[in-house]
Amino acid sequence: MKKTGTNIDAKSAAPRKAFIKTYGCQMNVYDSERIENMLSKEGYEITASPEEADLTVLNTCHIREKAAEKVYSELGRLRIIQAKQGETGQAMKIAVAGCVAQAEGEEMLRRASNVDVVVGPQAYQDLPELLKQDRKNAVRQDFAADDKFEALKKASQRNAPVQPAAFLTIQEGCDKFCTFCVVPYTRGAEYSRPVADLLDEAQNLVARGAKDITLLGQNVNAYHGATDAGGTETLSGLLHQLAEIGGIERLRYTTSHPKDMDEQLIAAHRDIPQVMPYLHLPVQSGSDRVLKAMNRRHGRSLYFDIVAKLRDARPDLALSSDIIVGFPGETDADFQDTLDLVETVEYAQCYSFKYSPRAGTPGAEREDQVPEEVKSERLAVLQHILNAQQLAFNQSKVGTTQPVLFERLGKKPGQFIGRTPYMQAVHIDVPYLSDPSAVIGRILDCHIQHAGPNSLKGALLQKDLPDVA
Ligand code: SF4
Numbered sequence: 001m002k003k004t005g006t007n008i009d010a011k012s013a014a015p016r017k018a019f020i021k022t023y024g025c026q027m028n029v030y031d032s033e034r035i036e037n038m039l040s041k042e043g044y045e046i047t048a049s050p051e052e053a054d055l056t057v058l059n060t061c062h063i064r065e066k067a068a069e070k071v072y073s074e075l076g077r078l079r080i081i082q083a084k085q086g087e088t089g090q091a092m093k094i095a096v097a098g099c100v101a102q103a104e105g106e107e108m109l110r111r112a113s114n115v116d117v118v119v120g121p122q123a124y125q126d127l128p129e130l131l132k133q134d135r136k137n138a139v140r141q142d143f144a145a146d147d148k149f150e151a152l153k154k155a156s157q158r159n160a161p162v163q164p165a166a167f168l169t170i171q172e173g174c175d176k177f178c179t180f181c182v183v184p185y186t187r188g189a190e191y192s193r194p195v196a197d198l199l200d201e202a203q204n205l206v207a208r209g210a211k212d213i214t215l216l217g218q219n220v221n222a223y224h225g226a227t228d229a230g231g232t233e234t235l236s237g238l239l240h241q242l243a244e245i246g247g248i249e250r251l252r253y254t255t256s257h258p259k260d261m262d263e264q265l266i267a268a269h270r271d272i273p274q275v276m277p278y279l280h281l282p283v284q285s286g287s288d289r290v291l292k293a294m295n296r297r298h299g300r301s302l303y304f305d306i307v308a309k310l311r312d313a314r315p316d317l318a319l320s321s322d323i324i325v326g327f328p329g330e331t332d333a334d335f336q337d338t339l340d341l342v343e344t345v346e347y348a349q350c351y352s353f354k355y356s357p358r359a360g361t362p363g364a365e366r367e368d369q370v371p372e373e374v375k376s377e378r379l380a381v382l383q384h385i386l387n388a389q390q391l392a393f394n395q396s397k398v399g400t401t402q403p404v405l406f407e408r409l410g411k412k413p414g415q416f417i418g419r420t421p422y423m424q425a426v427h428i429d430v431p432y433l434s435d436p437s438a439v440i441g442r443i444l445d446c447h448i449q450h451a452g453p454n455s456l457k458g459a460l461l462q463k464d465l466p467d468v469a
Helices: 026-041 067-086 099-104 106-111 124-131 145-155 195-207 235-243 263-271 288-293 300-313 332-345 372-395
Strands: 017-022 055-060 093-098 117-119 165-169 212-216 224-226 232-234 250-254 278-280 318-325 349-354 401-409 415-419 425-429 443-451 455-460
Touching (some): 026 124, 026 165, 026 212, 055 067, 055 099, 067 093, 067 099, 099 117, 106 117, 117 124, 165 195, 195 224, 195 235, 212 235, 232 235, 235 250, 235 263, 263 300, 288 332, 300 332, 318 372, 349 372, 372 443, 401 455, 425 443
Parallel strands (some): 017 055, 055 093, 093 117, 165 212, 278 318, 318 349, 425 455
Antiparallel strands (some): 224 232, 401 415, 401 443, 415 425
16 A cells, blocks of 8 residues: 555545546557556555545547547536535545547536546646646646656556556557547647657566557557667567567557558568467448548558458458448448448458547538438448358357467456457366466467357367366
């Protein structure tokens, strides 16, 4: 229990407690871990319960529909907790961080009187200082990503164990301005972290137990980080350098844009054994007309071309994607193009959504919005095909042996959960095992016995069965 810094309640001598709720993507999960480390250094103890918190941080995401309204609803629930706390003299502060904070800014202070701090995703490092500010000065929406990473690096707990599959943010922001997306407005321009910082952080992650590292970025394959020699490095070059670090057994990256999928990066899937045969490569639509309206900067033929080259480089590659149905102006023929693309590519996994307008984006201002019932019908047709593809991909692994990195215990006693190189979750039962470390954090060969739509079931090969004590 930490009892350092200024955050000790004088009466009880107990450390103040902070509750962090994370919404959205893996990048927010990564950021929340660093916020947690930063608050720990400030003397806060992290709690899983807002009822006992002196500070709640909502690390928000703006991607999902009605994201801001959901945050305001959460603030309403926190207001009830604050009222209850008030009966005992406790007073919880609330900080709203992340993309909704960036988008709402001072409006959030106006609409939610129980919010003390509003801090955008590139300014987390200022959170401790903002908590000491007067409320009217406690909004920070700067876009200085380099400051953020420098400060968060210093705050990170460089010795604490990490999960066997860890994340490493290498890039933030986006310059693409797809007409449906808020990211360029909430996360700012593309920024790539310097190579030396990333190699240092990756080495540190390995020393703390990571074997599988996923490189994160909103536009990860646009990475162009500075080198010590004064040049810049691409994502393929960075992957080659990371692969030289002993102990990194698996490398992945997400999220990629088709236009930034260059020849060297495609070749990295062939040439670097640690680069896993799984790639999330969003296409969004199969219609050239819709892709143009989305300002995606690629057509379907370029996408097909990249997929063919990738599969040439790595024939067993599992592809994943994001698809939006019902973008303004999408016709039945456009939607049919999307279905055709999906049937041709055959995804191992895919996220599909109905288009929903995001305030401030060009798509939201179009008058030719597609009726909700048409969007729902199209989504159901698309998901029927995608679900069948996902199941077929999973079933193709039944009877094979897969190297599985085990990450955690399952819900049932003796159950362990890990992932194949293709990102499929695998469940095994080893009920007699008394020491979970014989499995967790290790890559063990599994015979795959059964496939469902979302996971596989398998058994460890005899040679990998841990000794029974
Ligand atoms: S490339 Fe991705 S992050 Fe950038 S605007 Fe398009 S959808 Fe948003």
